[in-house]
Structure formats: C-alpha cells, structure tokens
Amino acid sequence: MTIQRTSAEENQSANDSKASKRSIPNSKSGRWLWFWVGMSGIAMVSATAGALLAVSLTSTPLQQAQLSPQEEAVFDGDRISGSGLRFSQLTRPVNILLMGMSVLPPDIENPPADAKNLGYLPQVNSFDGLADVMLLIKFDPETKKMVMLSIPRDTRTEIEGHGVKKINHANLEGGPALTAKTVSNLLNGVAIDRYVRINVLGVAKLIDALGGVTVYVPKDMKYQDDSQHLYINLKAGKQHLNGDQALQLLRYRHDELGDIGRIQRQQMVLRALMDQSLNPATVAQMPKVLDVVKEYIDTNLTVEELVALVGFGVRTNRSNMQMLMVPGRFSEKNEFDASYWLPNKNAIAKLMTKHYGVESAQAQEENNVEPGNLRIAIQDSTGGDRSSLRPLIKSLEKAGYRNVYVAKAWGEPLDTTHIVAQQGDGNSAELVRQLLGFGEVRVESTGNLGSDISIQVGKDWVQQKEILEKSTQP
Structure with missing residues (x-):
C-alpha cells in the first residue's frame, strides 16, 4: 500500500501531529498487560502466551497519545485477527512499526519539574523525541515467518513538510503517523498496520524484571557523556548483564561502524532474549514485568490484535525469525553537512519484494544468484x-x-x-x-x-x- 494524502490533508495532518504530542494517561486496570507483547516485540512472545491468553479481552486501543482521524488513517485499519474462538489467530500478514524513543527535556514543550536545574539533560518518560531505534516487523501467517527490518536512525530521507533529514527526526516532527509515512515512502510504499513506541527508560527496567540477559560483549566499551549522564563501561566477553548494563550495550555507538554496529548488537541481544525467554520461569515473572513496563509504552494495537500476534509468535520456529537492515552505505567525509546512512534504492526494492511482498519495477530479483x-x-x-x-x-x-x-x-x-x-x-x-x-x-x-x-x-x-x-x- 502506498500512503498518499491530498495537500489539504497534509496541512491538517501537520497541525494535528503537533497536538498528538500531548500524551494522555491510560489508567484502566488490566489493559496495560498487553503492552508487554508490543514492547518485547519478538523476544518474549513464546514465554508469555499462556498468561496473555488467560486475560479478559477489551477492544479499546492501548494508547498514551491521541491521534487525529487523519493520523489514524495513515495506518491500515483493516482487521488482522480472527473472531470468536479464532481471536488468537492472525488472518493476514501484518507490519508493525516498533520505535525506541530517546527523549530529552528540550524535545518536549513542558518538561517535568524534576528534569529542570540538574546541570545535565536527563532522559524523560515521553514519546515525543527522537526515534533512535526503528524496526519494521512483519508477522506472516502465510509463510510462518517473522521478519525484522532495522532502519538506521541516521538514514537520510525526505520527511514530508520538513525536508531531507535523518529519519529519526520524523517522530520529533510529527509523531508515529509522520514516522510511518516516512518509513513507508523510504521502503517503496510498504503498508504499515500498527505502531509501538517504547521509551528508553523502560528497557533497563524490563531486562531487570526478567532477571537480566546473558550475552557476549564483543569488545571493551567505554564512553562518557556528562551532558546526559551517559556512562558506558563494559568489558569484552560472555557475561550476564543487568538492565543498566544491557542498555549500555544497546546504546553504545562510538566505534568505526557507529549506529550500524549498534544495530548489530541490538540484533545479538534480541537473539539472546529469544533464547532465554523459552523458560517457564519467565511466565512466573509476568506480573512484575508488566507492572514495571506499563507506563513506558504507547501503541495503537488492540488487545485482540496483541493476542493474535502472541499466538502466531508461539507457533513460529526461531529459525524463521529473520533480522535484516536497510541496505546502504555511510556518507563520506564532507559529502554532506552531517554523517548519514545513505539508502540503496535498488537494494531496498529487491529486499522489500522478497521479504515484504512489495511489487516494484526496480526489483528484478534472481531466484538463484550466481x-x-x-x-x-x-x-x-x-x-x-x-x-x-x-x-x-x-x-x-x-x-x-x-x-x-x-x-x-x-x-x-x-x-x-x-x-x-x-x-x-x-x-x-x-x-x-x-x-x-x-x-x-x-x-x-x-x-x-x-x-x-x-x-x-x-x-x-x-x-x-x-x-x-x-x-x-x-
């Protein structure tokens, strides 16, 4: 699906996107339980399925931000799950845009009082800042596969109404709707059905609630940014990381590969979480996990839809969980006014045809490469x-x-x-x-x-x- 709007709709959407930055709390008990699936995306789906399916249903979207009708129309609103006793089954392929939010006080109009006069810029629990992590996740009941496409935060692309920028600015300028439109335009008009946003503050808390994660740290990592109180100090080797240490690994990007190296480490951690989530002990931790993460997640997925995603994830073999990255190259020194990841349009066309079913005249795919x-x-x-x-x-x-x-x-x-x-x-x-x-x-x-x-x-x-x-x- 290619996402298109008239100029009048675009102007209205731009105005409405500003309004969407005003988050609203969702205090109805029980609903936030389902944020768990959207947050964990792929990693915990198998371990939590039984607990999730046991919870009573509600069809109310689990959102902390309000979208205007124009913004809601950006997402494909067609039903994705079955009805009646088949509510836990996906009825068609579904694309979910997952965003990891890194938000500082200058990113929002009204920073919390406790974020002022600290002498540094703290992370705040909001969804209005830069989307420093972006994944387009495809759940496909036809092929029985899950495909995760990492979109580098520094990808140079057109953001409607705001010119050519790094793609992580799309959320800052217009929230999840503008981000979805920007991602769709970058990826040859791929349909985006739903979104999930998670604030970075919730990641460490989630991993702590799960008891940490065992992963191989590929090298010594040391970095200090006093302006944000960001301190990274990890030693190379296989080790069990707590939430703060895991977040250090996920955020580190100060080596020769920059954000691309960070994406590779994110994929490594996802693999480790998938392996370690296949444990009955994880289910017993669900009350604690869900209580910890509820305030850090925003999604327009409904409970029924989340149940269907869980049901599909439980039945998916881990060998059918694929992790890709938007193909491209680093910009060269002095090529632009900033460093970018420059997307390769022809390679994107082939990738989107093969893994997301997006037809394109550019994609002349070969079944068997010589x-x-x-x-x-x-x-x-x-x-x-x-x-x-x-x-x-x-x-x-x-x-x-x-x-x-x-x-x-x-x-x-x-x-x-x-x-x-x-x-x-x-x-x-x-x-x-x-x-x-x-x-x-x-x-x-x-x-x-x-x-x-x-x-x-x-x-x-x-x-x-x-x-x-x-x-x-x-």
Missing part, C-alpha cells in the same frame, strides 16, 4: 591464523565463489559456524551451508557489512577441516 557474483566474507572465531582458513577458501573457490575474502575476526567463540545472510539472501546462504556440510544459516545483519554472505567460523570447522583438506587436494 556464486561468482556473491561477496563471501570469512570471520574466524576459533583464534587460529589465516593459514588455517585456506582449505575453506579453496573449497569455496572450487565451487565457483570467486569473491572470497577474510574479514575482521568474529569476537565471540562459536561452537557452530554461522552462515549469515547479511543482505537477506537466505537461499544463497543455504547453498553455501550445503556445500560446506556444516554450520547453520542465520538471516540477520550481524556479519561483515560489505558482504552478501558472512561465514563466522566456529569449532565445527575444526572438525571438518581435515575432510575439506582432502577434498581440495589435486
């Missing part, structure tokens, strides 16, 4: 030297993969090799896995940025090395 056209990056996690990778490289070259290179080592020691479809081409990644005879395919964006396929070599490679060496001998 091996010689693929960029294969090898990232070792075993600690060996480059010579130990020669049999692997020879095996790939023998099969026609001519563009193979060794990239920066993967920091986390892996038992099983990850064959990462960096650009979303899971079919090509699966062909590589079949050729090698080991490893697991992951459709996500945690690999080498310049690759089509990244092979993150694990310990299973050591076991296969001798076999490969014999097979590549003349």
Whole structure:
C-alpha cells in the first residue's frame, strides 16, 4: 500500500501531529498487560502466551497519545485477527512499526519539574523525541515467518513538510503517523498496520524484571557523556548483564561502524532474549514485568490484535525469525553537512519484494544468484591464523565463489559456524551451508557489512577441516 494524502490533508495532518504530542494517561486496570507483547516485540512472545491468553479481552486501543482521524488513517485499519474462538489467530500478514524513543527535556514543550536545574539533560518518560531505534516487523501467517527490518536512525530521507533529514527526526516532527509515512515512502510504499513506541527508560527496567540477559560483549566499551549522564563501561566477553548494563550495550555507538554496529548488537541481544525467554520461569515473572513496563509504552494495537500476534509468535520456529537492515552505505567525509546512512534504492526494492511482498519495477530479483557474483566474507572465531582458513577458501573457490575474502575476526567463540545472510539472501546462504556440510544459516545483519554472505567460523570447522583438506587436494 502506498500512503498518499491530498495537500489539504497534509496541512491538517501537520497541525494535528503537533497536538498528538500531548500524551494522555491510560489508567484502566488490566489493559496495560498487553503492552508487554508490543514492547518485547519478538523476544518474549513464546514465554508469555499462556498468561496473555488467560486475560479478559477489551477492544479499546492501548494508547498514551491521541491521534487525529487523519493520523489514524495513515495506518491500515483493516482487521488482522480472527473472531470468536479464532481471536488468537492472525488472518493476514501484518507490519508493525516498533520505535525506541530517546527523549530529552528540550524535545518536549513542558518538561517535568524534576528534569529542570540538574546541570545535565536527563532522559524523560515521553514519546515525543527522537526515534533512535526503528524496526519494521512483519508477522506472516502465510509463510510462518517473522521478519525484522532495522532502519538506521541516521538514514537520510525526505520527511514530508520538513525536508531531507535523518529519519529519526520524523517522530520529533510529527509523531508515529509522520514516522510511518516516512518509513513507508523510504521502503517503496510498504503498508504499515500498527505502531509501538517504547521509551528508553523502560528497557533497563524490563531486562531487570526478567532477571537480566546473558550475552557476549564483543569488545571493551567505554564512553562518557556528562551532558546526559551517559556512562558506558563494559568489558569484552560472555557475561550476564543487568538492565543498566544491557542498555549500555544497546546504546553504545562510538566505534568505526557507529549506529550500524549498534544495530548489530541490538540484533545479538534480541537473539539472546529469544533464547532465554523459552523458560517457564519467565511466565512466573509476568506480573512484575508488566507492572514495571506499563507506563513506558504507547501503541495503537488492540488487545485482540496483541493476542493474535502472541499466538502466531508461539507457533513460529526461531529459525524463521529473520533480522535484516536497510541496505546502504555511510556518507563520506564532507559529502554532506552531517554523517548519514545513505539508502540503496535498488537494494531496498529487491529486499522489500522478497521479504515484504512489495511489487516494484526496480526489483528484478534472481531466484538463484550466481556464486561468482556473491561477496563471501570469512570471520574466524576459533583464534587460529589465516593459514588455517585456506582449505575453506579453496573449497569455496572450487565451487565457483570467486569473491572470497577474510574479514575482521568474529569476537565471540562459536561452537557452530554461522552462515549469515547479511543482505537477506537466505537461499544463497543455504547453498553455501550445503556445500560446506556444516554450520547453520542465520538471516540477520550481524556479519561483515560489505558482504552478501558472512561465514563466522566456529569449532565445527575444526572438525571438518581435515575432510575439506582432502577434498581440495589435486
């Protein structure tokens, strides 16, 4: 669906979007229980399903912000869930725009009194600031897949009525409706059915309520910003992080990859949360979790719709949860007045056709990409030297993969090799896995940025090395 409005509607929408910034509380008991699903998105859906389905239903949208009729019309309001006893089933593919809000006092008209005269700019519990995290999540009952597309906050794009800016400004200028329109325009007119906004203050509280998260910190991370009281100090290695530490990992962006590296770490944390949420103990924590996060979330999803999303998530195999990123490149020094992520329109067209069903004349998708056209990056996690990778490289070259290179080592020691479809081409990644005879395919964006396929070599490679060496001998 391409989102279009008349000029009169656009003017009215721009005026109404200012009004939408005035948040209203929602105090009806029981409703906020359902914020849990929208907030956690993918990570906790399996563990909470039973508890959620046991709660009485209400069809009232769970919103903390009011939208004008013009703003509501931006979202596809058609029914997404069944009726009667089939209320917990999705009836069609659904696209949810998830936004993580980082809000400072200057972002809002009336900052709370306790945010004044502190000598620094604190985060405030509002939804009117910059959308520093954006995910377009597709729940597809036809393919039984969930696709998560990360949209870099620095993406350079047109924001209607406000010119060309970084995409995270769309929420600041016009709330969730303008953000949805901007995202849709960027992504070839993809339909956006609903939105969820979560304030950054709620993330640490959520993870604490879940007992923390075990994840591999890829390197030492140290950063200090006194103006915002932001202090990051993490050591490399696998460790159990509390909420504040996990938030440090999620917010860190001061390395060579900037916001793109942060997106990769966000995807790693999502994977870890999905793994750890498949635990009966998580369900027992639901009252505490829900009580903690209720005030930090804003969504136009109804309870029935959330139940349907949960029901679908419970039945979705984690191997069918795919994580992508808007393809593009970093702007070069002095290319613009600020640093941007410059989206690749042709690559976006192909990605949206393949994973979101958006038809486009630009997308001339090939079912099977020729091996010689693929960029294969090898990232070792075993600690060996480059010579130990020669049999692997020879095996790939023998099969026609001519563009193979060794990239920066993967920091986390892996038992099983990850064959990462960096650009979303899971079919090509699966062909590589079949050729090698080991490893697991992951459709996500945690690999080498310049690759089509990244092979993150694990310990299973050591076991296969001798076999490969014999097979590549003349």
